[in-house]
Amino acid sequence: MAKMRADFIWMNGEIIPWDQAQVHVFTHALHYGSSTFEGIRAYETPDGPAIFRGREHYERLLFSCKVARIPSPLTVDEWMDVTIRVLQANKLRSAYVRPLVFRGYNTLGVDGRGCPVDAIVATVPWGRYLGTDAIENGIDVQVSSWRRMAPNMLSPMAKIGGQYVSSQNIVIEAKDNGFSEGIALDGNGQISEGSGENIFIIHKGVIYTPPLSSSILGGITRDSAMTIAKDLGYEVKEASMSREMLYLADEIFFTGTAAEITPVRSVDRMPVGDGKRGPITKAVQEVFFGIVEDGAPDKWNWLTHVKLG
Numbered sequence: 001m002a003k004m005r006a007d008f009i010w011m012n013g014e015i016i017p018w019d020q021a022q023v024h025v026f027t028h029a030l031h032y033g034s035s036t037f038e039g040i041r042a043y044e045t046p047d048g049p050a051i052f053r054g055r056e057h058y059e060r061l062l063f064s065c066k067v068a069r070i071p072s073p074l075t076v077d078e079w080m081d082v083t084i085r086v087l088q089a090n091k092l093r094s095a096y097v098r099p100l101v102f103r104g105y106n107t108l109g110v111d112g113r114g115c116p117v118d119a120i121v122a123t124v125p126w127g128r129y130l131g132t133d134a135i136e137n138g139i140d141v142q143v144s145s146w147r148r149m150a151p152n153m154l155s156p157m158a159k160i161g162g163q164y165v166s167s168q169n170i171v172i173e174a175k176d177n178g179f180s181e182g183i184a185l186d187g188n189g190q191i192s193e194g195s196g197e198n199i200f201i202i203h204k205g206v207i208y209t210p211p212l213s214s215s216i217l218g219g220i221t222r223d224s225a226m227t228i229a230k231d232l233g234y235e236v237k238e239a240s241m242s243r244e245m246l247y248l249a250d251e252i253f254f255t256g257t258a259a260e261i262t263p264v265r266s267v268d269r270m271p272v273g274d275g276k277r278g279p280i281t282k283a284v285q286e287v288f289f290g291i292v293e294d295g296a297p298d299k300w301n302w303l304t305h306v307k308l309g
Ligand SMILES: Cc1ncc(COP(=O)(O)O)c(C=O)c1O
Pocket: 039, 167, 193, 194, 195, 196, 197, 198, 216, 217, 218, 219, 220, 221, 222, 255, 256, 257, 258
């Protein structure tokens, strides 16, 4: 696979050529995971590139920085401004945007507060995360043997680098077992989420999703799917659920910036419903992709359009 790259990247206040964005191997974050990050998409719309819910992503980044005690060098407005400028510099019509704030190089004490705060915003071309036919035909997943981190241990609601060892365990195990993704239960054995996706379960026409208290990241795509589903007239409930709900479900879908809205067609080799994308999943997808890609009215003001000179 070709290395992800672009022509330019923003680092510590400047837009510089991609290959110049370097760090020392004694960078604190490399050793202890002392970083916070976001994953944001810029979609190609008929009116040019548009950042999807950028402000909400940067508000979450500031929350992650607060929890990790890594002060954000920029405000939400400044992060948005930098993101627009990097997209423009790279002339990208659609992109994955990766802001990262991390403890840099000074000393190796575990308390990294004596290390400088470094930051980047990268924008790179990127396609469908779970494969192109996943959006229509769905993916096969397993319940992970790994639990999501408990909230009295780490901070599942924050995107902190070191915490993503948990997600790596979940997705690597799933792929080694022949699945596309894993679903982790929380410390109490209730359904939590995928390695980088929130989960929705549809049963008898009602849409359920685990609450924040089930060790999930409060996903921005999750919030978007809930907004769309309610607007379509469906009942949406945040409910703590046991594993067997996965086997009882008529439909299941994942949401995430990377996964977008992806149907799940089997769990633990048992088909979900009739093993095909269900009608409610399709209806939510159509509204979502209509707004982000096909120029449907942006009724919730989710898009920030970017002018490419
Ligand atoms: C652990 C985890 N859960 C869920 C999500 C989905 O969140 P969002 O829709 O904001 O991308 C992500 C991605 O950021 C994630 O890393």
